[in-house]
Every structure is written in C-alpha cells, then in structure tokens.
Amino acid sequence: xxxxxxxxxxxxxxxxxxxxxxxxxxxxxxxxxxxxxxxxxxxxxxxxxxxxxxxxxxxxxxxxxxxxxxxxxxxxxxxxxxxxxxxxxxxxxxxxxxxxxxxxxxxxxxxxxxxxxxxxxxxxxxxxxxxxxxxxxxxxxxxxxxxxxxxxxxxxxxxxxxxxxxxxxxxxxxxxxxxxxxxxxxxxxxxxxxxxxxxxxxxxxxxxxxxxxxxxxxxxxxxxxxxxxxxxxxxxxxxxxxxxxxxxxxxxxxxxxxxxxxxxxxxxxx
Amino acid sequence: xxxxxxxxxxxxxxxxxxxxxxxxxxxxxxxxxxxxxxxxxxxxxxxxxxxxxxxxxxxxxxxxxxxxxxxxxxxxxxxxxxxxxxxxxxxxxxxxxxxxxxxxxxxxxxxxxxxxxxxxxxxxxxxxxxxxxxxxxxxxxxxxxxxxxxxxxxxxxxxxxxxxxxxxxxxxxxxxxxxxxxxxxxxxxxxxxxxxxxxxxxxxxxxxxxxxxxxxxxxxxxxxxxxxxxxxxxxxxxxxxxxxxxxxxxxxxxxxxxxxxxxxxxxxxxxxxxxxxxxxxxxxxxxxxxxxxxxxxxxxxxxxxxxxxxxxxxxxxxxxxxxxxxxxxxxxxxxxxxxxxxxxxxxxxxxxxxxxxxxxxxxxxxxxxxxxxxxxxxxxxxxxxxxxxxxxxxxxxxxxxxxxxxxxxxxxxxxxxxxxxxxxxxxxxxxxxxxxxx
Numbered sequence: 001x002x003x004x005x006x007x008x009x010x011x012x013x014x015x016x017x018x019x020x021x022x023x024x025x026x027x028x029x030x031x032x033x034x035x036x037x038x039x040x041x042x043x044x045x046x047x048x049x050x051x052x053x054x055x056x057x058x059x060x061x062x063x064x065x066x067x068x069x070x071x072x073x074x075x076x077x078x079x080x081x082x083x084x085x086x087x088x089x090x091x092x093x094x095x096x097x098x099x100x101x102x103x104x105x106x107x108x109x110x111x112x113x114x115x116x117x118x119x120x121x122x123x124x125x126x127x128x129x130x131x132x133x134x135x136x137x138x139x140x141x142x143x144x145x146x147x148x149x150x151x152x153x154x155x156x157x158x159x160x161x162x163x164x165x166x167x168x169x170x171x172x173x174x175x176x177x178x179x180x181x182x183x184x185x186x187x188x189x190x191x192x193x194x195x196x197x198x199x200x201x202x203x204x205x206x207x208x209x210x211x212x213x214x215x216x217x218x219x220x221x222x223x224x225x226x227x228x229x230x231x232x233x234x235x236x237x238x239x240x241x242x243x244x245x246x247x248x249x250x251x252x253x254x255x256x257x258x259x260x261x262x263x264x265x266x267x268x269x270x
Numbered sequence: 271x272x273x274x275x276x277x278x279x280x281x282x283x284x285x286x287x288x289x290x291x292x293x294x295x296x297x298x299x300x301x302x303x304x305x306x307x308x309x310x311x312x313x314x315x316x317x318x319x320x321x322x323x324x325x326x327x328x329x330x331x332x333x334x335x336x337x338x339x340x341x342x343x344x345x346x347x348x349x350x351x352x353x354x355x356x357x358x359x360x361x362x363x364x365x366x367x368x369x370x371x372x373x374x375x376x377x378x379x380x381x382x383x384x385x386x387x388x389x390x391x392x393x394x395x396x397x398x399x400x401x402x403x404x405x406x407x408x409x410x411x412x413x414x415x416x417x418x419x420x421x422x423x424x425x426x427x428x429x430x431x432x433x434x435x436x437x438x439x440x441x442x443x444x445x446x447x448x449x450x451x452x453x454x455x456x457x458x459x460x461x462x463x464x465x466x467x468x469x470x471x472x473x474x475x476x477x478x479x480x481x482x483x484x485x486x487x488x489x490x491x492x493x494x495x496x497x498x499x500x501x502x503x504x505x506x507x508x509x510x511x512x513x514x515x516x517x518x519x520x521x522x523x524x525x526x527x528x529x530x531x532x533x534x535x536x537x538x539x540x541x542x543x544x545x546x547x548x549x550x551x552x553x554x555x556x557x558x559x560x561x562x563x564x565x566x567x568x569x570x571x572x573x574x575x576x577x578x579x580x581x582x583x584x585x586x587x588x589x590x591x592x593x594x595x596x597x598x599x600x601x602x603x604x605x606x607x608x609x610x611x612x613x614x615x616x617x618x619x620x621x622x623x624x625x626x627x628x629x630x631x632x633x634x635x636x637x638x639x640x641x642x643x644x645x646x647x648x649x650x651x652x653x654x655x656x657x658x659x660x661x662x663x664x665x666x667x668x669x670x671x672x673x674x675x676x677x678x679x680x681x682x683x684x685x686x687x688x689x690x691x692x693x694x695x696x697x698x699x700x701x702x703x704x705x706x707x708x
Contacts, residue, residue, distance in 0.1 A: 153560070156442060159569040170445035171540060235537030238560045 002056065005049035006069060006107045012042030013072075013103055016096035023093050032089045039076065039092070046073050046103070064259070065106040067129065072102035074137035082141070082177055088169045091177060094144025124199045132192030138185020139224065139245075139252055145178030146237075146245040153238050175237055178245075186228050193221055200265075213258040213265040220251035271603050272332040273408060275363035276340065276355060277317075277324035280377050283354035285568050289549035291344055291351075293318040294518050298391070302400035304343060310334030313405045315395030317370070319387045320548035320567050321377050326367060328404035332359060364408065365596045371412040372419040372588060377571040378432060379585055380425035383460065385416050407603070415595045422591060425584045432460065433467040435573045436544045436565070440468065440512055443542050443563055448472040453510030455479050455503065456517035457489040460546050464514050469493060477510060479503045481517070508532040514544045515551040522553035529556035544570070608664045611677050614686045619657065623649050 019035035050073060053066060079095045082088070152168045168174065196217070200207050207214065227244045230236040236244070259265055278288055293301050298316060305314035305325065311334050314327040325336060336357065341348050358366045369375045373384045392409050395401040401409070419425060437447070444450055450473045454461050457480045465476060476495030480486035483499060490497040498506050503523075507513060508531070517523060524543065532541060543564040545552045550566050557564035565573075627645060631637065637645070660680065667676040680686070 152442075156439075156563055159565065159572060170441060171443045173445040233537075234534075235539060237538055240560070 002049045002053040003107060005045045005052065006103065009042040009045035009049060010100070010103045010107050012038045012045065013096065013100045015039075016042070016092060017100040019089075020093045020096040023090065032092075035092060035096075036083070036089055039079070039096070043073070043076050043080070046076070067133070068102045069106040070129070071133045071136055072099045072106065074133050075099050075102070075140050078137050078141045078181065082181075086169060086173055086177060088173070090148060090168050090174075091141060091144050094147055095141060098140055098144075124195050124202070128192055128195040128199055130192075131188050131195060135185045135189030135192050135224075136252060138181045138188065139248060142178045142181040142185065142227075143245045143249045145174055145181060146242040149174045149178060149238060150242045178237075178241070179231060182224075182228055182231065186224060189221060189224055193217060211265070212261060213255065216251060216255040216258045220248060220255050223248040223251050271360045271364075271600065272312075272329045273360055273363040273404075274327050274329050274332065274334055274336060275324060275358045275366055276336040277322060278354050278356070279322040279324075279375060280568065280571060282356055285548065285550065285566060287351070287354050288321070288323065290346065291318075291323040291340075292320070292548050293323065295394075298394045299398045301343065302395045302398050305339065306400045308334070308339045311339075313400060313402050315391060315401050315405060317388055317391040319384065320546060322370070322375075324367075324370065326363070326405065326408075328408075361596060361600055364599055365592060367408065367412050368415045368592045368595060369589075371416040372592060373416070373425070374419070374585060374588055374592065377567070378574050381432075382420075385413070386459075389413065408599075411595070411599050415592065418595070419588045419591050423584045423588045425588045432546065432567075432570050432574065433464040435570055436464050436514075437467045437471050439563075439565060439573065440542055441471070443540055444511060446472065449474045450511040451475050451477065451509055453477045453479070453498075453507055453513045454489065455507075455513060455515040455523070455551065456481075456547065457485045458516045458546075461514040461516045461544075462489060462492075464544060464546070465493060468512060468514075473512070477506065479506075504528055504531065508535040508541075510541070511539070512542045512544065514546070516545075516547045517551055518547070519551060520549060522549075522551055522556070524552045524556050526553060526555035526559065529559045529562050533559065533561050546570075608667065608677055611680055611686065612661055612664055615660070615680060615684055616657070618684055618686060619653050623653055 015038035016035050019031055022031060046069070050069060053069075075095055076099055079091055079099075082091055148168060149171065152171050152174055155168070156171065197207055200214075209215065209218075223244065227236075227241070227248055230244065231241065278291060280288070283291075293316060298318065301316050302314060305311060305316065305327065308314075310330050311327045312330055314325065317324040317326070325339070327334060327336065337348070337352065337355065340346065340351060340355070344351075356366075366375070371385055371388050373380050373382065376384050388409075392401065395405075440447055440450070447468060450468075452465055452468050452473050452475070454465050454476065457478060469476065476490065476493040477498050478486040478490040478493075478495055479498040479500050479502070480489070481500050483497065486497040486500075489495075507528075513524075515524070529541075533539075538561050540561045540563060543552045543557070543562065545564055545566045548567060552562075552564040552566070556562055627649060630645065664676060664680060
C-alpha cells in the first residue's frame with residue numbers, strides 16, 4: 001500500500017519535473033502555480049506513504065529505498081520552506097528532477113537494506129539517518145541554488161533584454177537561498193556524522209578510518225565546511241561557489257555509493 | 271537649401287567608434303571654428319552626445335567634403351570610419367535634424383534630454399559665430415517642431431528612460447533596493463536622474479565624487495548625500511552597491527585592479543556599474559570580473575528597446591508631423607532663397623529687352639550685322655549696369671535675416687510671379703525618391 005501512495009506522489013512530482021524543463025525556456029505564472037499544487041499534493045501522498053511504512057511491521061529504517069524516499073521528502077520540505085519565505089518556485093528547476101529521480105528509484109524494484117542487524121542502539125541510528133538526510137537535502141538545495149546563481153549571473157552578464165523578464169529571482173535572493181540552506185544543513189550534517197560514529201563505535205568498538213564510507217563521508221564534510229568557510233570568510237559565490245558545491249554534491253554521491261562496497265556500512269539484499 | 275549633415279549615432283556605429291568621435295564640451299567651440307574654416311562650408315555646428323556625433327552645415331554649393339573634414343579632424347582612417355557614417359543633404363538633412371531634436375532618433379524614443387543637448391550645441395556654435403542666418407532658421411524651426419511633437423503626441427510621456435531600466439536591472443541583481451548605497455561618479459544630468467530613480471525605489475544613501483569638488487557638494491546636498499573628494503574615489507567606492515559613472519575622462523577610470531580591490535573589500539558582494547559615459551568609464555577587463563555587473567549605454571539601450579514597441583504608434587504620428595514640417599520648412603526656405611528671384615528678375619528684364627529690340631527692328635527695317643551687334647551690346651550693357659546693384663544687394667541680403675523683406679520688395683517692384691517654379695518642381699521628384707527609400 002505504501003508503495004502505491006509513493007507512486008501517486010511520483011506522478012505528481014512528474015508534473016514538477018516537466019515544469020523544471022519548461023521554466024528554463026519560458027516564464028509562465030500559471031504553470032508554476034500548477035507545479036506548486038502538484039508538488040504539494042505529491043508531498044501529501046509521500047507523507048502518507050512514509051507514515052504507513054513507518055507504522056507497518058515491515059519497516060526497516062536503513063533500507064535504501066526508504067532512505068531515498070525520505071531524502072526526497074525532506075528536499076521537498078526545504079523547497080516548500082523556501083517558497084514560503086521567498087515566494088519563488090525557481091529552486092524547483094533543480095530540486096524537482098532530483099526529487100523525481102529519488103522517488104522514482106524508491107518506487108520501483110527490489111529493496112536492498114543496510115547490514116543493520118548488528119546495531120545495538122536503534123535511537124542513535126534513527127537520529128543518524130534523519131540528521132544526515134536533512135543535511136543532504138540542504139546540500140541538494142544549496143547546490144541547486146548555486147546552479148541557478150550561475151544561470152542568472154550569465155543572463156545578467158550577457159546583457160540580453162530578456163534578462164529583465166527571466167523567471168529567476170534576483171541574484172541576491174538566489175544567493176541567500178543557497179547560503180541559508182548551506183548554513184542550516186551544516187549542523188545537521190555534522191551531528192549526523194557524529195551520531196553515525198557513535199553508532200559505529202558502539203557496534204564495532206572502533207572507527208575504521210580507512211573504510212571508504214568513512215573516508216568519503218569525511219571528505220564530503222570537509223568540502224561542506226570549506227564551502228561554509230569560504231562563503232563566510234571571503235564571500236565566495238557564483239562560479240567558485242558552484243564549483244565547490246558540485247564537489248560537495250559529487251562527494252555526497254560518492255559517500256552514498258560507498259554503501260555498496262563499504263565493510264561496515266553496506267547494503268545487502270534482504 | 272544647401273544643408274548638409276554627416277554623423278554617427280547609436281544605430282549606425284558601435285560605442286567603440288562613437289568614443290573616438292566624441293568631442294568634449296570644452297573643445298566644441300574650436301571644432302565649430304575649424305568646421306567653418308573648412309573649404310566649401312559657410313556655417314556649421316556640431317552635436318556631440320553619448321549617442322551621437324552630428325555635423326550640421328550650410329555649404330557653398332551643397333557638395334562640401336564633410337567626410338574629409340571628419341577624417342582630418344579626428345585623424346581617423348577612412349576605411350574604419352566610413353562604414354558607420356550617414357550623410358544627408360537638403361531636405362533629408364532637415365528631416366534628420368527634426369527627428370533628432372524631436373527625440374525620434376533617440377535611443378529611448380521620446381526622451382527629453384536630447385532637445386536640451388541640441389540647444390546647448392546650438393548656443394555654443396552661435397557664440398563663436400559658426401551659426402548665422404541659414405542654420406539659425408533651420409534650428410529655430412527644429413526646436414519648434416520638437417515642441418509640437420511633444421505636445422501633440424504621447425511620444426514623450428511615460429517614457430521608459432535609461433534611469434528606469436537601470437532601476438529594473440538593479441532589482442534583478444539585488445532583489446530589493448532597500449538599504450543599498452549609490453555612488454555617483456561625475457555629476458551630470460543623466461546620472462542625477464538615474465540616482466533620483468534609485469532613491470525613489472528605496473536606496474539608502476548617496477555618495478558623489480566629481481573632479482570639481484564644489485559640484486559634488488552641490489549634488490550631494492540635493493540628495494542629502496555625502497560628497498567625496500575625487501582622490502578618495504577608489505578607497506570609498508566599495509561602500510556602494512550601485513555606481514553611476516559618467517565622467518568625461520578619455521580613458522576608463524575603473525580598471526580590473528580596482529574591481530578586484532572593491533570585491534575583496536566587499537567580500538565579493540556584487541556591484542552594479544551603470545556606465546553612461548562615452549568613452550566608457552569601466553574597462554572591459556573589469557566588467558568581466560565575477561560579481562561586477564557593468565552596463566554601458568549600449569547595453570542599456572538593448573534593455574530599453576524591448577519596452578519600446580508600445581510607443582511605436584505615437585512615434586508614427588510624430589513622424590507624420592515631421593514630414594509635414596519638413597515640407598513647410600522647405601517651402602519657406604525656397605521663398606527665402608534669393609536665387610530664383612534673381613533668375614526671374616533677369617528673365618523679366620530680358621523679355622523686356624527682346625521686345626524693345628523687336629519693336630526697333632519693326633520700325634527701322636533690316637539692320638546690318640554691325641548695327642545688330644551694336645544694338646545688342648548697348649541694350650545688354652544698360653541692363654547689366656542697372657541690374658548690378660540690385661543683384662549684389664539681393665545676394666548679400668540672403669545671408670542676413672532681412673532677406674524676406676528685400677526679396678518681397680523686389681518681387682513687388684517688378685511684379686515677379688515666376689519665382690520658385692523650378693525650385694518647386696525639384697523637391698516633388700525627390701520626395702518620391704525619399705518615400706521609396708524609407
């Protein structure tokens with residue numbers, strides 16, 4: 001049943017995906033409103049799906065698909081918060097495709113799960129997953145904002161008359177969205193890594209720093225911190241910030257991919 | 271109507287070319303003097319604004335080498351300059367000037383500033399004696415036409431000015447203008463206007479720097495702002511989010527290294543440069559920096575033209591007014607032109623002479639060839655002697671404003687009606703030619 005709701009949500013997010021592609025070429029108020037409503041409806045389905053899953057017996061916290069679904073949902077929450085503050089749907093251009101992709105893979109296929117049988121502290125594990133994923137969602141949004149910043153900067157620099165009527169919000173607004181997501185996501189990410197190490201310590205008794213999962217996670221965290229630092233210290237934005245954000249994004253993907261070959265944080269067929 | 275006009279404007283030439291032709295205000299009188307000293311030119315004046323450089327002349331025979339003047343005066347390679355030049359004669363020159371004064375040829379059609387600039391150029395040329403009778407008539411008519419276009423059409427109203435486009439762009443960069451600081455570099459009318467718009471949209475404070483510190487103080491007081499010594503420009507400029515620059519400096523005053531300094535001190539917060547100076551104040555290198563958004567006058571125009579379409583209708587009405595005014599002016603000028611009067615006066619006397627000779631022949635019968643020659647020489651001599659003073663008077667009167675009176679007197683004294691027949695036939699033919707071209 002939960003999967004069915006998720007597929008309804010997927011259908012709604014698909015409208016968002018179409019919007020993302022259309023919005024790049026033209027501005028339509030009507031369409032952005034439709035996309036917004038579809039996304040809200042999608043979130044309702046998504047929420048129902050997650051709740052049902054949570055309440056069911058079959059619930060496994062560390063399942064890949066549940067995780068993807070949760071990450072998609074959290075990203076949408078961020079998107080909605082930004083919409084409430086800035087009244088702009090333009091981050092959707094980046095967020096919608098990512099959310100669609102995450103929901104899509106969560107809604108189909110088999111469900112490999114993490115090797116979590118050994119974990120002794122469930123509470124820490126739940127905290128770890130939620131914190132890390134909030135951090136991921138913030139990173140996704142910040143990455144999206146830095147891409148939009150680049151796009152808007154190009155438009156303004158190209159000096160085409162159309163730059164006045166583009167769908168994008170003002171440069172400084174995009175910048176704020178990105179920076180605030182970054183600032184907000186950083187403590188979540190940090191705490192998520194700390195709880196993760198607590199879980200690892202209590203389970204294995206030690207932290208193996210040479211494990212790819214841990215290495216890549218630390219790398220991602222380092223890039224994340226570098227982003228926050230360069231931004232805070234010398235106001236990096238635009239091209240340089242986008243390059244850093246892409247690094248962080250790739251590092252995050254790599255850390256995720258490490259789940260397939262890490263010794264301690266590994267997916268296994270259920 | 272031996273008017274001749276040559277020039278470049280924002281449509282015909284890129285900013286790079288206009289920059290090289292731009293004449294600073296201080297050198298305008300000298301340029302006017304040089305112009306009138308150039309062979310074939312009787313009167314001349316120069317209009318030099320950031321969007322155009324126009325040379326308007328009244329010539330001896332309607333075929334003065336204005337291109338030659340430009341080449342030699344600006345030391346420019348003809349191959350480089352000529353593709354960007356437009357040249358108009360007689361009626362076309364009149365039409366062009368009327369359109370310029372009425373702001374139909376402007377970057378922002380209908381903006382009011384150009385009329386003031388043309389008036390200033392006219393005053394300057396007049397002060398050095400480069401403008402006298404002929405151009406005087408042309409320009410006073412042009413000003414009247416501009417006034418008529420302004421009052422009878424809506425071309426000037428709700429005009430999308432450079433200033434409001436600048437505000438739009440600033441909003442695209444900063445979102446809200448609340449709390450943003452504006453820096454005016456080089457106190458000028460246009461920058462003042464832009465600053466006024468920006469302040470109206472919530473900008474917080476204004477700094478003014480000008481080579482003449484007193485002018486900076488004057489302008490700063492108007493906005494309750496702060497005057498900055500020009501030497502301190504680079505150390506204070508980073509405090510501003512929006513910089514409106516319009517100095518008369520021959521080279522860029524904001525170069526890459528300055529931009530880098532500003533950005534470092536601002537922690538890379540973006541800066542918006544509205545560069546309305548010609549030649550430009552912001553170097554190309556600096557405009558490329560991330561975080562620097564520099565719009566020069568041409569870029570602003572591009573942004574403006576997208577707004578222009580709704581005023582096209584009004585512009586069409588204005589064009590119709592111009593067309594009828596050109597006809598009127600031409601008709602008036604041809605009555606003022608003394609040449610047809612002289613020709614018809616000579617024709618009139620010649621008919622009298624021929625008639626008298628025929629009468630003599632009738633009375634005296636066949637004359638010998640010698641007698642014929644003597645009779646011819648005698649009558650011609652008398653007429654030429656009698657005519658000499660009136661014709662020279664007419665010719666000299668043509669250069670003065672009393673021409674109308676003298677011409678009228680002569681016409682009435684001799685009961686001349688033929689005048690202007692040829693002159694009237696010519697323009698009709700030309701009108702078709704102009705019509706098909708446009």
